[in-house]
Amino acid sequence: MWRLIRRVKSPLNVETLFGEQAVARGELCYNLNLSPCTSTVMVCVGSLWLLLVWPLCAPGWLAHKCVVYDDASDWPSDTNCPGVRHAASCSGVTDLRRDLRGLPGELRTLCVDVDRAKRVHSPLPVASFSALRRLRHLHVAGCFSRVLNGSFRGLAELRTLTLRHLYVPLDCCESAVVPAALLDLPRLRALHLHGYSLRKLPPHVFAARLPRLRGLFVNATCDDDLAEVICRVTPLLTSLTELTLAAPLVQELTRHNCSWNGASERRDFTTSANQRGDFPTSANQREDFTTSANQRGGFTTSANHPAVRLTVGMVTTVEHGALSCFPELTYLSLKMNEQLQEQLNKTAIRKIDLLDYGQPDLSMQEICAVVSAFSIKRVDLHYNNIDFSEFDPDQS
Known part of the structure; x- marks a missing residue:
């Protein structure tokens, strides 16, 4: 049973509540059970038992x-x-x-x-x-x-x-x-x-x-197939303004084929491009390809594309055309043992606002090339060693 609670500013005094004579006659007994926020008093007067709950703080x-x-x-x-x-x-x-x-x-x-x-x-x-x-x-x-x-x-x-x-x-x-x-x-x-x-x-x-x-x-902590995860959220991409996907077990960035809901124009276009070997490998080709896809209805344009934050694990494999649903990423977090730019060029990504990247040995020259190719605004790096030997700040 629920009981209304009032704020108590002074300690609970049983004698005040029930009278000194009742206490002296032994007609009243109580069991005080304190918690950090409440006092529970079990009171018996004669044969009548009452339960009072009083808060001490709220x-x-x-x-x-x-x-x-x-x-x-x-x-x-x-x-x-x-x-x-x-x-x-x-x-x-x-x-x-x-x-x-x-x-x-x-x-x-x-x-x-x-x-x-x-x-x-x-x-x-x-x-x-x-x-x-x-x-x-x-x-x-x-x-x-x-x-x-x-x-x-x-x-x-x-x-x-x-x-x-x-x-x-x-x-x-x-x-x-x-x-x-x-x-x-x-x-x-x-x-x-x-x-x-x-x-x-x-x-x-x-x-x-x-x-x-x-x-x-x-936060898909136990899913290791990013394509399957993407297929689940595809129906929402046209209405969402914010999408966050964290799949730390994912090690492969593969193409998705969500045939269950009738392949969309975007997916048909992407699959067709993959089959023809038309996916871009350079930044300029990727930009032209994505622009063409947008004009033909292949990709969601930036005007109505959600802010996408994507976190994956140690990526070992990247297929051409991966992440075709996400040409623009607000945040991307991943780790790699391969050349970062070479692998990202295989995807349909053309812009990344914030890149959180980890690799044991990094080349500053490559990082700068990636920043330029994908219009990255901020980079958070995690590494053991970083090579500046080929880095020329005047050309960056």
Whole structure:
């Protein structure tokens, strides 16, 4: 049962509350259980038992597994749950419907951490959050075996959804997400997936109509095939303004062939160019090729292309035409043992704003050539040794 809480500025005095005579007669007993933020007093007067919960530091609501705060200033400083007003944080949740029952309907932000004793939980129940129809931001930490059609029913006002595996980066969640589950989120603007395997999701998982989705943030810690990951997000590229893909296990940059959704003009054009051997190998050829593709509808132009941040691992193989969906990158992080410029020239990338690059032995001359070829604005380098022997600052 939920109890309204008021701020207590002075220590709790049982005698003041119930009278000195009651205490003296032994008719009142209590069990004080202190936590960093609350005092729980179990009181018995005669045969009547009362449970009073008093906070020592903040107003709000308390339950067995949830804390609700009306104002962000009352949140503990170490909280990982973002919220300004009307926010709740629940931990150790084992049964969503039971443990969240009674939460105030006016909540705007809800953070749920499931019980860590189980690596994978049962399917996310249908209408798990349907009583919270005014919810704007939902952050769920845990791995569910399935996300069902109707799991998010009733959340038509939701703007942000986060699904995060508790064991990142040591493990990944191979959950089956039914594409229709996202149809209940027509106002969704940002989707965060951390530790969920995109390769295990249905190929058309994002084919559902998400007209207002602008940001997709994916930390695919266990996916080693970047082409498969790209195929999952392809349907969203025309509407997104921000895309972040982190796949640290990826070692090969290969062409993608997303045949499941009917090859787009961009993909057909790229495949055809690959088959003819027409992909560019120099910066000028790559620029001409990309411009031609844009004019023919082959690539998304910079005017409506999302800001793409891509992180991969130690790249050992690069196919001609790789990353054809991303001719412009806001951020690229990778490591290589091969010649950087030679490998990047194989891709369809023509511009990189920020390059985060690692290699045991670097040549400053090559780095400067790459910066010029890809119009790079900033470079973060990680190396053991760097060679300046061929570097001429006057020509850079």
